Amino acid sequence: MLEIKLGYACNSMCIFCIHKDKRQIKDIPINTLKRLIDNCVKEKCEKIIITGGEPMMYPTFFDLIIYAKQKGIKYYEIHTNGRLLSDEVLVNKLIKLKPLGFLVSLHFPNPKLYKKYCLVDGFDETIQGIKNLAKNQFNFTINTVIMKPTLPHLEKLAELVKELKVKNWQFIYINGQNVMNEIKTFLPRYSLAVKIIRKIIKRNPDIQIYIKGIPICIVGEEYKANLAPIYGSDRQNLLDGKELVTSPRIRESQSMYPNCINCVYLTNCVGIRIEYFQLY
Numbered sequence: 001m002l003e004i005k006l007g008y009a010c011n012s013m014c015i016f017c018i019h020k021d022k023r024q025i026k027d028i029p030i031n032t033l034k035r036l037i038d039n040c041v042k043e044k045c046e047k048i049i050i051t052g053g054e055p056m057m058y059p060t061f062f063d064l065i066i067y068a069k070q071k072g073i074k075y076y077e078i079h080t081n082g083r084l085l086s087d088e089v090l091v092n093k094l095i096k097l098k099p100l101g102f103l104v105s106l107h108f109p110n111p112k113l114y115k116k117y118c119l120v121d122g123f124d125e126t127i128q129g130i131k132n133l134a135k136n137q138f139n140f141t142i143n144t145v146i147m148k149p150t151l152p153h154l155e156k157l158a159e160l161v162k163e164l165k166v167k168n169w170q171f172i173y174i175n176g177q178n179v180m181n182e183i184k185t186f187l188p189r190y191s192l193a194v195k196i197i198r199k200i201i202k203r204n205p206d207i208q209i210y211i212k213g214i215p216i217c218i219v220g221e222e223y224k225a226n227l228a229p230i231y232g233s234d235r236q237n238l239l240d241g242k243e244l245v246t247s248p249r250i251r252e253s254q255s256m257y258p259n260c261i262n263c264v265y266l267t268n269c270v271g272i273r274i275e276y277f278q279l280y
């Protein structure tokens with residue numbers, strides 16, 4: 001599996017974005033991306049994740065998918081804030097490239113909160129984008145960052161997600177490295193996060209809810225089926241447009257495993273984020 005970022009530019013400016021300090025990095029040239037796909041095909045990889053920034057803003061986006069399809073890549077996952085999916089012309093182009101899967105960011109239940117934390121009026125477009133995906137039977141998952149600004153609104157967001165008839169919803173614990181200056185404003189205690197998440201899981205049996213970035217010893221064995229699978233060394237990520245790095249190597253640099261030596265889950269665990277350990 002290969003994860004490629006087309007660049008870091010975005011049409012939203014979320015203040016908790018993992019890439020907010022990289023927006024000035026130049027777009028990755030299409031030939032570099034094509035070479036990555038060629039290598040990926042040689043290594044018999046079948047799936048690519050296309051992300052950014054906002055990947056659908058890039059002129060290389062459609063060219064790249066067409067190229068990868070010609071090369072035999074079977075599975076596609078596009079990580080997006082969903083705003084451009086409100087454009088039916090763009091959606092019609094995507095329909096021609098099916099099957100495609102989407103991970104759509106939706107962190108807040110109303111336009112006011114969206115604007116406060118993403119600094120633009122993008123809420124209505126994202127909602128329309130989600131409706132367009134559902135209407136055209138695309139596979140998609142909603143992605144919500146678990147952080148102090150989202151937790152008090154998560155139950156309201158659950159109502160909206162239900163109204164939109166979403167089938168898959170992912171909660172991802174915030175990567176604190178992007179908010180180091182204001183870490184106390186953003187990083188919630190796991191105990192508070194898990195309490196709210198468990199309530200939402202219990203109340204919404206019709207939605208498949210996944211939890212990413214919180215270890216099982218904190219989430220609880222009862223919710224084992226809700227843990228998102230962790231990526232192995234077969235997932236390669238192009239970092240800053242330069243270096244291909246495997247997912248376990250990224251995890252090693254971001255997580256720690258205090259007192260975990262005898263844990264049965266050790267080899268298959270996301271661990272505790274370093275900044276969480278330092279703060280709490």
Ligand code: SF4
Nearest residue numbers: 215217260263266269
């Ligand atoms: S390895 Fe450590 S952090 Fe992971 S589940 Fe086990 S005890 Fe928890």
